Amino acid sequence: GPIETVNEDDLMSDxxxxxxxxxxxxxxxxxxxKEQGYGRIIxxxxxxxxxxxxxxxxxxxxxxxxxxxxxxxxxxRFGITVNCIHPGTTRTERTPELIEARAAQLGIDIDQVEATxxxxxxxxxxxxxxxxxxxxxxxxxxxxxxxxxxxxxxELIAANGGVGNAVYY
Numbered sequence: 001g002p003i004e005t006v007n008e009d010d011l012m013s014d015x016x017x018x019x020x021x022x023x024x025x026x027x028x029x030x031x032x033x034k035e036q037g038y039g040r041i042i043x044x045x046x047x048x049x050x051x052x053x054x055x056x057x058x059x060x061x062x063x064x065x066x067x068x069x070x071x072x073x074x075x076x077r078f079g080i081t082v083n084c085i086h087p088g089t090t091r092t093e094r095t096p097e098l099i100e101a102r103a104a105q106l107g108i109d110i111d112q113v114e115a116t117x118x119x120x121x122x123x124x125x126x127x128x129x130x131x132x133x134x135x136x137x138x139x140x141x142x143x144x145x146x147x148x149x150x151x152x153x154x155e156l157i158a159a160n161g162g163v164g165n166a167v168y169y
Contacts, residue, residue: 006055014056019063026071030080039080040145043068045156047088047163061086065156072154081153083144088160089117089124091131127162 022043033039045064048057068084075082102117103110114131117124126132140159143149158168 001054003055011056011059014060015063018060019067022064022067026067026082030071030075033080034075034078037079039075039078040149041068041071041075041080041082042141042144043082043084045084045086047086047160049086049156050164050166050168068156069154076153081144081149083149083152083154084156085137085140085144086156086158086160087137088126088132088158088163090137091133095131125163126160130161132159132161 026041029039029041033041043064045068046057046061048054049061049065052058065084065086068082072082099110099113102113106113106116108116116122118129118131119125120129137159140157144152144157
């Protein structure tokens, strides 16, 4: 939200959970991965990493991308890959509650929310005109954790259904 509404305690809690939590997990697991000469670290960022507007969400998600790239340069020589998945709007166990709130906000029926938000050209939509399913994020995670992904490291991979018109290279 607006800078005037940012609560620093909430901001620090957000960073502690997402960034510091990922840092702690990496720090605890990397020695074991080095010892075995193999490992995979897969971080999860979020939509706010690429979009201005959410001061807390944007900063903590961008920090995950930076952590990913930095760790990949430090541990690649030990057979460890580090990547980050950038999911878009994803269907999870929280989705029904969020759709209900969105329906109330728009003043429409619950059944119309997804069709409205994911219609071609809709501001909240994507190229595939539907919400990404959590299983689709899981499939990407499985690939990144596999032996087939040796050459993929230090990357942010968007699994968002083709959100936006920006070109990232």
